[in-house]
Amino acid sequence: MxxxxxxxxxxxxxxxxxxxxxxxxxxxxxxxxxxxxxxxxxxxxxxxMNPSADVLALSTVDVDLSPVQVGQRITATWRGKPIFIDRRTRQEVAEARAADHSPTLIDPATDASRVKRQPWLVVIGICTHLGCVPLGQKPGDPRGPYGGYFCPCHGSIYDTAGRVRHGPAPKNLYLPPYEFRSDTKLRIG
Ligand code: FES
The missing domain is CATH 1.20.5 (Single alpha-helices involved in coiled-coils or other helix-helix interfaces)
Known part of the structure; x- marks a missing residue:
């Protein structure tokens, strides 16, 4: 006490x-x-755990589109992923638009909803089934009956808007974040 x-x-x-x-x-x-x-x-x-300077630099990629010819496809790399860039021909754009409301679309979307500036298609070049890189970027590659991309792993087929037209892929090719800085400057990321 x-x-x-x-x-x-x-x-x-x-x-x-x-x-x-x-x-x-x-x-x-x-x-x-x-x-x-x-x-x-x-x-x-x-x-x-903070991103280093070189990683931050890779978070955006600038692509000069001026040398790309009509009908030519080029591949950029963004965050380790292939980015398919396609300067589509008028016919390819017309074919994509003609299928906008096709009942056979597996993952329905219009061409306009997938393209920011005609005729450029910009998609992540990774099959939405199990992640293979589809063919179709190089001249002579198989592109499938819709003129887009063909995945050699299990046969998925994409059209000229990157929409899946034949499975087993369940989704259209994904779109990366990107913007046109000018008519010939594309920034991805
Ligand atoms: S990974 Fe493309 S079809 Fe399976």
Missing amino acids: SDRAGSPSQAELAAGGEAPTRRDFLTLTTAAFGLLGAGIVAWPMIDS
Whole structure:
């Protein structure tokens, strides 16, 4: 019992009444240093989770479209993915539009909803079935009956808007984020 408020009694002192106070101080001090130490140890790990400058640079890719001829397809790389860029011919655009409302579309979408600036088609060149890279970018590649892309892994077929027309792929080729900075400058990402 304390003889006055805040003053430990003789018995408490004899029983080590101050010991908890000292122990608490040591415990708090140890915990504080422990947290500080954990912070010092964790910082390099947390810091390493921020994207480095070269990764940030790869988050956008600029493509010069000026050398691309009508009917030519080129492939850019964005974040490790192939990006198919197709300067489609008038006939290819017309064929894509003609199929806009076809009941045979597996993943219905209009050509206009998939293209930001005609005649350019810009899609991620990865099959939506199991991730193979479809053929059709190079002259002489098989393109399938719709003139788009043919996936050699399991036979999926895409049209000139990158829409899947024959499975097993369930979805159209995905569109990357991109914008036209000018008539001949494309920024992906
Ligand atoms: S990965 Fe393309 S059809 Fe299977």
